[in-house]
Amino acid sequence: MTVQRQLQCFFFLGAVFVPFFIIFWNDLRQGTFYPHMASSQDFTHLKLRQAHRRRIIRDLCSANSSFNFPGKFKTFDQIPNKALNHLIVDDHHGVIYCFVPKVACTNWKRVMIVLSQNLKAPNGAPYLDPLDIPVELIHNHTVHKTFNKLWRRFGRFSHQLMHHKLKNYTKFLFVRDPFVRLISAFRDKFVTPNENYYKYIGSPMLQRYANISSPPASAQEAFAAGIRLSFTHFIQYLLDPQTEKKDPFNEHWQQMNRLCHPCQIDYDFVGKLETVDEDTEHLLRILGLDKYIHFPPGYENRTAVNWERDWFASISISDRRKLYNLYEADFKLFEYKKPETLLNE
Numbered sequence: 001m002t003v004q005r006q007l008q009c010f011f012f013l014g015a016v017f018v019p020f021f022i023i024f025w026n027d028l029r030q031g032t033f034y035p036h037m038a039s040s041q042d043f044t045h046l047k048l049r050q051a052h053r054r055r056i057i058r059d060l061c062s063a064n065s066s067f068n069f070p071g072k073f074k075t076f077d078q079i080p081n082k083a084l085n086h087l088i089v090d091d092h093h094g095v096i097y098c099f100v101p102k103v104a105c106t107n108w109k110r111v112m113i114v115l116s117q118n119l120k121a122p123n124g125a126p127y128l129d130p131l132d133i134p135v136e137l138i139h140n141h142t143v144h145k146t147f148n149k150l151w152r153r154f155g156r157f158s159h160q161l162m163h164h165k166l167k168n169y170t171k172f173l174f175v176r177d178p179f180v181r182l183i184s185a186f187r188d189k190f191v192t193p194n195e196n197y198y199k200y201i202g203s204p205m206l207q208r209y210a211n212i213s214s215p216p217a218s219a220q221e222a223f224a225a226g227i228r229l230s231f232t233h234f235i236q237y238l239l240d241p242q243t244e245k246k247d248p249f250n251e252h253w254q255q256m257n258r259l260c261h262p263c264q265i266d267y268d269f270v271g272k273l274e275t276v277d278e279d280t281e282h283l284l285r286i287l288g289l290d291k292y293i294h295f296p297p298g299y300e301n302r303t304a305v306n307w308e309r310d311w312f313a314s315i316s317i318s319d320r321r322k323l324y325n326l327y328e329a330d331f332k333l334f335e336y337k338k339p340e341t342l343l344n345e
Helices: 003-030 033-061 105-116 147-168 178-191 195-209 219-224 231-239 241-246 256-260 273-286 305-311 317-333 340-344
Strands: 087-090 095-098 170-175 269-272
Touching: 033 269, 033 273, 033 317, 087 105, 087 147, 095 105, 170 256, 170 273, 178 195, 178 231, 178 305, 178 317, 195 219, 195 231, 231 317, 256 317, 269 273, 305 340, 317 340
Parallel strands: 095 170, 170 269
Antiparallel strands: 087 095
């Protein structure tokens, strides 16, 4: 190559790359170049994560899958109307949220109240900030519009309306490691005095599994006398076949797939408590609400996965395996690792 040709190539490359370098350096100096790239890459990663989570559910719910579990082959119309009570509807934004207790549902219910504008503040205006909503109203079932209420209002015509909403609205849920969720539920309802749960669940548990024929009349009295339900009693209660013969599991420990019916409802978004910050930001962005809704911060006293070994120390290996079988569909559908150490140590 002649010197003249080399000089021409040099000037050509310079004309192409020098402006790019100037722009790159200016963006880098101002801190705008790499964040933009990272944001784009992160969003792509989050979309792929969602596609993967949804594909796992579809594959396991398929008739071709060898994994079977109760309710898998039901149609949506075969689900009892009471079992649709966890599907909260916001018609203003076309959103359906299936809430799972002990999985950030308090904060998501706050958000749904703000979106629906159904609840008015003392000044007569709808709540705009989720944190402004009084705690006692968040879990009040009269506040939220659910699929079960649609049935009560429209009767036999409700299913056509439900199908329309399921087809056209954005549907989402948030899930959590099943065993950690059980620990969280036990801590919340039985580690500190809870009169309602003590009266209807705790006191009968003490009679049946702790051999206390006449438990104290109230949770406060029981705690004062040093009488406490143990986690072992709770697991015995869950594994006892008589428990569900009397009543379905309480929503705080009912299997997540039984609350939200992922084989009958094709969810557009599956969030996890373990990745709640990323998932929430992603979902609000999908809904076009990221600039309008500030998701309330999580709480510090969150049950951690690494607590499992300590909590299950008093549970026999046999009962641990039975418990896994009871919640196996949740582990597999929502892709949580089988806790081999707990089940085989």
